[in-house]
């Protein structure tokens with residue numbers, strides 16, 4: 249489209265932050281180097297037949313060895329920030345107790361390299377790589393004991409890095425990982441373990457408590473001195489009712505509740521939403537008075553990961569268990585990608601990803617209206633190309649005009665939402681690099697940079713790099729400049 253390339257920094261408020269996002273297991277590699285212990289994702293990806301292309305994150309993008317090059321790439325684009333995660337088993341190889349100084353030093357070097365180039369480090373504590381030792385000894389997130397152990401890990405990170413890290417995220421996408429079993433250490437062939445009808449809600453509960461524990465520690469011991477902020481990162485797609493029928497409108501409401509209200513209601517009000525309690529009864533745990541008190545207001549900002557929108561349809565008799573776990577069954581709803589044969593938006597590489605820019609506006613509006621307009625950073629937004637049909641020649645992948653259009657159009661709705669009063673502070677593209685896309689291995693490419701995994705991990709800019717560079721090269725409005 250001809251509107252492409254027309255965005256400028258000056259279209260955004262002063263101080264609006266632009267960055268890119270990654271996570272430790274997806275980019276670092278060096279899985280057995282530097283004293284790192286194994287995580288549940290090492291175990292999972294090494295099981296034969298689990299990852300679609302039979303790969304693992306052992307080497308990923310090799311960022312552990314190439315972080316300086318990557319920081320230069322970000323600086324060259326003009327990015328203000330880099331959102332990455334800390335690998336818990338790189339800091340605590342056994343999950344707790346003994347600190348691996350080599351791991352601490354790696355993140356010190358990365359943080360210092362970013363700051364030396366004027367890039368703010370935005371650090372997430374948990375992006376799915378639970379130390380395997382905690383899975384084995386405790387049963388991982390199913391065990392309430394993990395709350396204080398997470399607190400110890402968080403405290404170590406604040407103490408070591410908080411002098412330079414001013415933006416912390418506790419958890420990445422509690423909703424997505426609780427319903428998606430491999431991410432929490434269950435690894436029977438069906439992906440099911442334990443009581444599937446309770447497990448997501450128990451795990452989510454322990455993660456929320458761990459989040460609030462970390463925030464309590466940060467606020468009590470570090471925040472006054474370090475002057476940073478702390479939040480949590482939620483995933484939410486938009487669900488559009490597939491018809492005007494009230495039952496479909498209600499189904500869309502339930503699916504939105506499972507993503508947003510399930511976690512935001514505790515964070516804002518200290519209890520789970522009625523719309524879920526009514527259906528789940530005692531499967532949904534409860535917070536004690538003290539827990540509720542600590543939970544309420546336990547964030548300075550909300551990170552929002554948003555990619556796509558789907559249709560919702562009432563479905564009281566849907567399958568008990570799908571690749572979404574029990575979520576659709578419990579919400580008595582179906583998630584549908586097309587209406588009367590017309591897809592809700594153009595198809596991206598991943599089957600679940602349709603390009604629906606207006607969904608961004610809908611989700612932002614929901615946060616504004618339901619939760620008194622919290623400060624939101626878009627911590628992930630992006631689109632992929634697929635090369636699981638065989639080898640796609642790099643030349644074709646490098647002309648990623650669809651990605652330019654995607655970011656242009658979604659950013660347009662971010663701007664529109666801000667004009668409507670939403671409090672959005674920044675935008676992070678997923679991802680800087682093509683990387684290890686969990687179950688999909690290296691078959692899905694979300695990067696602004698193409699990574700040649702078979703040839704020395706070479707990073708090659710796609711067209712979208714030049715587009716971001718043009719958007720970002722103009723003077724930052726937060727700097728004083730005279731016209």
Ligand code: PNW
Pocket residue numbers: 271274420421424483485553555556600628678685686694
């Ligand atoms: C995110 N959905 O997960 C993760 O935070 C990233 O680690 C991941 O690489 C990225 O998205 C791309 O997949 C999600 O189905 C995956 O709506 C799927 C959905 C949402 C989030």
